[in-house]
Amino acid sequence: MKLIQQHSQRFEQVAKTLSLKSNFIAGWRSVCQSIAANQEPQVWQRRDRDGNFGWYAYDPISQRSLHYATEDEVRLWLDQLPYYNDGYYNDGGRR
Numbered sequence: 001m002k003l004i005q006q007h008s009q010r011f012e013q014v015a016k017t018l019s020l021k022s023n024f025i026a027g028w029r030s031v032c033q034s035i036a037a038n039q040e041p042q043v044w045q046r047r048d049r050d051g052n053f054g055w056y057a058y059d060p061i062s063q064r065s066l067h068y069a070t071e072d073e074v075r076l077w078l079d080q081l082p083y084y085n086d087g088y089y090n091d092g093g094r095r
Contacts, residue, residue, distance in 0.1 A: 041081065042057065042060070043055065043056070043057045044057075054069065055069045057069070057078070061083070062081070
């Protein structure tokens with residue numbers, strides 16, 4: 001009977017260790033995905049006081065930004081980022 005209790009306790013210890021490892025791996029994966037997502041250039045559109053729209057962009061890697069640009073200017077700006085079209089992003093830089 002004592003042997004069964006010892007094996008049962010050992011089994012519980014192993015199960016807890018595996019659970020902790022699994023939780024750590026899942027948490028680490030989430031952190032990595034979050035960091036990767038925050039490295040992509042961000043592009044958005046805003047309206048000024050007069051009701052005109054302008055495009056804005058920010059690249060967190062180079063910390064460069066573009067303010068009140070046309071759509072074509074944003075496309076050109078993105079194309080000029082050295083890593084944007086070189087496969088740095090999973091889809092080759094097209095978002």
